[in-house]
Each structure stands twice: as structure tokens, then as C-alpha cells.
Amino acid sequence: MQRVMWASIAGLCLVALSACVAKWERQDDVDRPMSWGELIALKAPPPQRDALPYGGNAPQQYGELRLPAGRGPHPLAILIHGGCWGAAYDIGYMRPLAAAMNTLGFATWLIEYRRVGGNDGGGWPTTFTDVGLAADYVRVLADYYPVDASRVIAVGHSAGGQLALWLAARRRMPEDSPLHVDDPLPIHGVVGLAAITDLESYRIGPRESCHRMVDEVVGGEPEHVPGRYSQLSPSALLPLGVAQWFIHGAYDSIVPPETLALYADRARRAGDSVVIHTDPAGGHFDVVAPQGPTWDSLVVILNNALLRMPPAGGVRPTSR
Template sequence: MGGSLEQHQGRVDDYFHRLAYGNDPFQYGELYLPESPGPHPVVQLTHGGFWRKAYDLTLMHGLAEHLVTQGIAAWNIEYRRIGNPGGAWPGTFLDVAAATDYLSILAPTYKLDMQRVVAVGHSAGGHLACWLACRHLLPRDSAIRTERTPLRLRGVVSLAGVVDLQQAWQLHLGQNAVQELLQASLTEQPARYMEASPAALLPSGIPQVLVHGSADDRVPIEISQAYAHKARAAGEHIRLLELPGADHFILIDPGSEAWQLTVKEIKHLLR
């Protein structure tokens, strides 16, 4: 899906920029800009794939290309994953945080509106998007806390996100992907599960929207349902959109009704 970077860039070179936020080959993002003069609201896209290196940001190309037609800039990020040198704990988290905060550096050149940034992630990327909303709550000595003040998000949209790592570990999702990500079991490193899981860090104080299909066989809808219940109990402003019959991947099909519904939610958060 998506083709090579060269082919992709050739299609959209007039509004597409590949930009490094770090020195590692996987520390980069793709910035898509609308034709309007700006300042542009921004959606940061974080792909899924159970945090593993087999999957990359090409999963989100279609969503990025659609967002710019709606007058919204898209920052589609790559990051070190399980199997990449420096990936998993803590590198995956540090990369996603650094990519997000890098928007503030890009903002003057590319006319980005830092008051209107929404993080959108799918599957494992949904987990990371929700974690971005909570990371300001991390203990000062956390290995995944950065020195830079976190960029304040306008909202978060999780598309079938793995938003509770403890529950996902108990369910052995993705053939124990959470244990690979955190490089330990829940019993071995409970603190990592507390710091890395959005469900354990609530409340974030940032509006969140969860979109999940009832026919999802990769990440069961019960994870979003339980998270929404916990978030509401913590006083969070949260919406759960349950899509009857929708599977895991229809949520990132730019031609799907599920994505059209998601875009409406994004625009509401950006308003």
C-alpha cells in the first residue's frame, strides 16, 4: 500500500514534504499542506501495526491525501518500532513525542496553527495518539518523559486503538505485542505499563474520540468500551462511536463511511 517514497512524492510534490525530526533513518514525517495560505490546522497521523517494524507510515497515505483536500495539514509520522534498533521501550515513545513537538519548529515555515492540532492514530497508533494526550502526567523520572514541554493538543481521535496496555497484555493481543513493546511482562515491570498506557494515566484533560468497529478481530471493541467508561469516570470529555459491522481496516480507508464520520469528528475538535 502506498508505493515507494519516490513514487508517492512524485504524485504530490506540490504539497508534500519529507522532514526529519531526528538523526535516525526512521525519525521523520511527511507533511502535507493545503493549497490555502494558512495558518493551517494540523492532524498528526500515527500508523499502527502492533508497534512492529513490518508496518510503516504508508498505511496512512490515503488519509493524509484526503485531509489536505479538506483544508487540513497532515503530519504523517514514522518512528522506531519493535525490531528496529532503538525501537520499543523507550525509543518508540520518545520518537512519537519528539515528532509531535517538532511541529512547533515547523510551524513558522509551513504556516501551521499550533492552537489547532489533533492527534489521530490507528490501532497501535491509536494507543500512541492517546498517550500523547496524557504524557504531561508522567513521573519526572520516567524513561519516556522528554525535557521539552509537550505540545498541547486540541483533541485526539483513536481508530480502533489499543488504549489499555494492561488489558491488551492480558488478552495477548498481537501475539503478545505489548510485552514486546515494553520489553517486559506486567508482573516484571508494572511501572512501564502505568507510564505507557493511556488508561492508567487518565484524566488527560484533552477531548478524545474513540472510533471502533463491532466486527474488529484485531483489537476487540471491548477495549475502547472499557476505556471510555474509565475515562468518563475520571471526568474526561470523551465520545465513543461504535460502528456496527465495521472491521479493523475499514477505519483507515479514505473512501469509507467510517472515515467520513471520523473527519467530521476531527473538524469538530478543530473548530
């Protein structure tokens, strides 16, 4: 059994990770994947700012900004939660990861967006336009907070991994697409945590899992709306033109690791840089847990992402 270790956060959150986010530690000798219940039991301090709306009237169009120690401007990670693109899941379970990344020098912009299965109007195209609006709002954040809009990566879990990869390729949307914008915020790298990488193949799978939600979020089957799949599926958008890092559990039953291996092979052949870190005993949720088995891998990835970014204080992308 795992237990949550929760320390006082007052005055310590900017000093050490162990003092500002909950740790999970395995209390038995059995290597088994982390459960959903264990993940959502983790706690995190609240963001320093109230939820910030990013440019719409829907209640789901907001993000949580967390800042690291120091004056900045800080490199920023856009964090995108998963949950099968469905309304039943929200940003809550990624708050510990957002807070943990602050200790590595990253500001984090954890975004919410409209999702399918509720009354919020999610799906094509609003789920994707929301994510794009939230990304572009980083330029506004940079006018008021010490974040560097020229040094941005996207980090997504599961379905959020698909959205993070899509953000990197958003500049390639056709001009007649509702997803097109003239000047999307440049993304300098993507970190996929148990990421869904191929919508057309992923839609075929157990109906009790996320697979069945692909047709709902895209708005139809590939033979009926092929243009949507070509605009949304990371595998169809290759090459993305940015470095991509993935952390995946060997025992992930929701996004099987072999799907990532196929994607990585295609991406490399297309000219993209792709690195995969595998948790040999992990499942779908271990990859999101701070100080879990994959935390060291994420630290390495984020340090590598920093090396690939423009110099600190570089020219910020122009606002529209």
C-alpha cells in the same frame, strides 16, 4: 470484491477528495470488513515536501507534511500509524487518509518512528521518545510552513491510537522518566481509529495478533516493569484532559470493541469527554479508508475537534 478508483491528481488534489485519493467501493452485496490487502491497495498523491527529519540520526525519525489549500496557518493533525508497534509496518497505508484530511482543511504530519522486531532500536523508551520528538517538531514546522502549532490534534490507528492518546498525557510523565520533557506540545484532542487503550489487559490475547507485542514494546511484563505500564497505558493515565473521539468496527477482531467500551466508561467517570462512532459492519481496517463507511463519521469528528481548538491565529506555544 472491492476495487480501487484512481483519478489524476494533477491540479485537482486541493479541489475534491475524489480526485486526490483512491476510493474503495464494495462491488458485492456482502457486508464484510475491509481486508489488509484492500487497504494497502489504496493510493495517495505524494506529500508536497520530501520526508522531513524531526531531530535524530535514526532513519525512522522522519515525517511527511501535507498542506491543504489556502494560505493558513492551518490546524494540524499528527497522524500515527499502527502495526503492533512492529518494524514490519510503516506509514504507507495511512497516506490516503493523510491526503484526504487535507481536503477538510487540516495540515497532516504523518510520522514514522522506531519500532520493535527490527534492527532500528525500537521499544522502551525510543518508540515513545520518537513520537514525542515528532510532536514537538511541529513547533519547528510552524516556523517554515503555514501550520498552527497551537491547534493540534493527534490521530492514531491501532497501536498508533495508543501512541496518540499517550501524546495527550505526555505532560504527566514523572521527572525521572526518560519520557519526560519540560514543555511538550499541547494536544487539543485525540481521534482513535481502532485504538488500543489498555496495555495491561490488551497484552492477554491471541499470540498470533498484536497482543503478544505489548511486552516487547514496553520491555517486560507488568509485574516486572509496572512503572512503564503506568506511564504508557492510556487507561492508567486517565484523565487525559482532552476530548477523545473513537471510530471502531463492530467486527474488529484485532482490537475488540468491548475493550474500548471499558476504557470509555473509565474515562468518562474520570471526567474526560469521550465519543464513540461504531461501524456496524466494519473491522480493523475500514476505519482508516477515506470515503469508506466511516469517512462521514471522521468528517463530523474533525469538525467537532476544530470547534474545541483555540481561535485560529492564537498564541503559539513557546519553543524551548
